[in-house]
Amino acid sequence: MTYDFAVVLGYWEALLQGLEVTVELTLLCAALGSALGFVTSLARVSPVRFLRWISTLYVEFFRGTPVLIQLFWFFFCLPIILGSDISNFIAATVTLTLYTGAITSETFRASLKSIRPEEIDACIALGLPRLTQITNIVLPQALLRAIPTLLSNFVSLFKESALVSAVGMADLMFVGQNISSNIAKPVEVLTVVAVIYFVVAFPLTRAVTVIERKMLAKLAI
């Protein structure tokens, strides 16, 4: 049996459109999700017990269940409960945002914890007001320290986003599956799709390593 990879080239426009959907969805959910994750990380160390409780429940639930079930729930179950349809785009965006929020909140929580207590002592000794301590010392360092892990989180999101093909969103995975069944060449098409995912994800993974090294060097004391 011979494989004809050249035939996949004929579908490059469709694949590119699929990739576009995947990248757009990833960027949208990365932005919304990390904003949600940051607020959640603050809620988890809040002095208000209710905020701690609800944010912990949210994080643990979304980390502890498969993304596919979350997606199906928002796409198939929520419309039944609400009695109105939810588009696959909305369901996918909500699911991946909530998932990313849960994951990145842990990233932010770890980076907030990494601020050395000695620096807070110094803040007090310098008489810095509490608000200044947060805006000028704690937050900038927490955000800088979070960047490498956040990028890793985004790479995971990029890959996990293939799941949205299951609710019929025309992302790269969905387009690949369609082409492969239409022309009955799963080996060629799905291999090419995998390579496309890899070609996008790999430089990001490498970038994480480089940025991490630079960041650690800069914030070392």
Place this chain on the structure above:
Amino acid sequence: MNKSMSNLSSAKSFSATDSTNKSPTASTSGQALVKVSNLHKSYSPTIQVLKGLDLTMAAGERLVVIGPSGGGKSTLLRVMMGLEQIDSGSITFAGQPYITANDGKAKTKINLAVRQQIGMVFQHYTLFPHLTILQNLTLAPRKVRGESKASAEARGMALLTRFGLAAKAGAYPNQLSGGQKQRVAIARALMLDPKLMLFDEVTSALDPELVAEVEQVIMSLAEQGMPMMIVTHDMWFAKNIASRVVFCAGGVVVEEGPPDQIFNAPKHERTREFLDRVFHI
């Protein structure tokens, strides 16, 4: 060692404003700058660190606190900076109430206006790693006093120049040696024109060859008349900079006096034991 001492005599004024701090001893001499009364502090019901510590410091004095680890030296300085809650006792500063224990459940009361007049340098590096050296210096003056960026930067550069660190103004803390970091930490505290400086084992974490450059800076501040309270394990430094030495052990002041007396003719058995151990390495 001699190098340090000659530097001491040629020290220039380190006051960041230049005009305010000419002679703090002349105007306020005689009056107690700090009065610590019956200070009790525990970290848990079983770990009592300060057990009724009393201490008086006159304006212009350089108090060096020595003693065994766990004897309460560093805790005393942290309480002085308002970093720790206390169980009972009080501290006054230049006659004003500064730190008061609220008996019962309420927290220790700290007079923030007084706290702003005290500067502290720590054993561990406490520079903010994401800010440049100059930004480390100007942050507090700008945020605490509302000083303009230009004015704070001018004062900061002047201080860095005097400390021989002007070339490092735009560098980040991790680009500096340990000794340079501690000198910057001292400069950062001086930016707020403190009336009292606290030094908590500031050379303990340094490589031996970097100790002298930090001690020189403290020496020249001493020369300028800056009141200071120093916790150190460096007995040579203690001897040379102290106007009075306080031996602290078991959470109380065991003995105090001029450096000559404490180091050459200690009265208490406990002081003798400690010094014997330190000098018989």
